[in-house]
Amino acid sequence: MSAEKASWKRIQDVIWVKSFLGKGHYTPSGGTRRLNNLWEHVYLFVKDKNEYKIEPKSIGIPYTDKSNIGRYSDTDLRDPGNVWLIPYIKTTGATVKKGHEAPFPIGLPYKCIKLVPNVKTVLDPFGGTCSTLAACLILGVKGYAYEKYPRVEVIKSRILEGKEFQESEENLIPHLELSIKLLNNLLSDSSIQSPAIKSKAELNYYQILNNVLNNLNLDNSFKRSIQKRIEHFKKSLLQKKEQENKYRQTKLDFKS
Numbered sequence: 001m002s003a004e005k006a007s008w009k010r011i012q013d014v015i016w017v018k019s020f021l022g023k024g025h026y027t028p029s030g031g032t033r034r035l036n037n038l039w040e041h042v043y044l045f046v047k048d049k050n051e052y053k054i055e056p057k058s059i060g061i062p063y064t065d066k067s068n069i070g071r072y073s074d075t076d077l078r079d080p081g082n083v084w085l086i087p088y089i090k091t092t093g094a095t096v097k098k099g100h101e102a103p104f105p106i107g108l109p110y111k112c113i114k115l116v117p118n119v120k121t122v123l124d125p126f127g128g129t130c131s132t133l134a135a136c137l138i139l140g141v142k143g144y145a146y147e148k149y150p151r152v153e154v155i156k157s158r159i160l161e162g163k164e165f166q167e168s169e170e171n172l173i174p175h176l177e178l179s180i181k182l183l184n185n186l187l188s189d190s191s192i193q194s195p196a197i198k199s200k201a202e203l204n205y206y207q208i209l210n211n212v213l214n215n216l217n218l219d220n221s222f223k224r225s226i227q228k229r230i231e232h233f234k235k236s237l238l239q240k241k242e243q244e245n246k247y248r249q250t251k252l253d254f255k256s
Ligand SMILES: C[S@@+](CC[C@H](N)C(=O)[O-])C[C@H]1O[C@@H](n2cnc3c(N)ncnc32)[C@H](O)[C@@H]1O
Pocket: 096, 101, 102, 103, 104, 105, 125, 126, 127, 128, 129, 130, 131, 132, 146, 147, 148, 149
């Protein structure tokens, strides 16, 4: 690889999945001899292998099993792994000399940069519309890009687009958002309340449900009742622990 010949050190290979289960755009490249390609390699290089450190939780994902919080991590964040689903939503249809240009989502360089918290300078050798510079600006990191056929207006507008950028979670179930929206409407009009939580296993399930509702930006009386139940159960667990500690302490005092 020519970057390596030029003394850059490859530290990470990420698979960017741009389309999955019908979510996200891709350029049809298949036919009767091969399937369409829905993913791309992303290579991260550094100048000095001894000077970088990644922070996986900076781009972390929530635990499925909430009981892992406190066991493996203090927060509900875990290493997201090296396969990233970022649906490719937009194509500009514009051309750069020959062929179509292929801007990647700003979320892709954003994640790469965020992964390395002490990053000082970023270089994208194939700038295109300069999505990487847009991501640099969002994260307040100095960025450079090379581009053989720079189109200043396209680059300017891409960088401005970065101002609207928002991190988003993906869900893969077809029509899930629509179903949840309908459910949300129904629940807003009803007096259904979440039942009391009776065990740690139930707490786990309700935390997952609460996460899903949060990610979908839903806010209704049902969701609030779930949150209340979660807080109430956590409080009762804490009280139980405190009581046990007190009991243990009393027993010790008694012995001494
Ligand atoms: C796939 S596009 C990159 C798109 C970019 N990631 C974005 O989000 O807009 C690749 C770009 O690399 C540029 N390019 C190809 N060979 C190059 C070279 N040797 N030096 C500089 N730029 C080059 C092309 O003109 C093209 O705009």
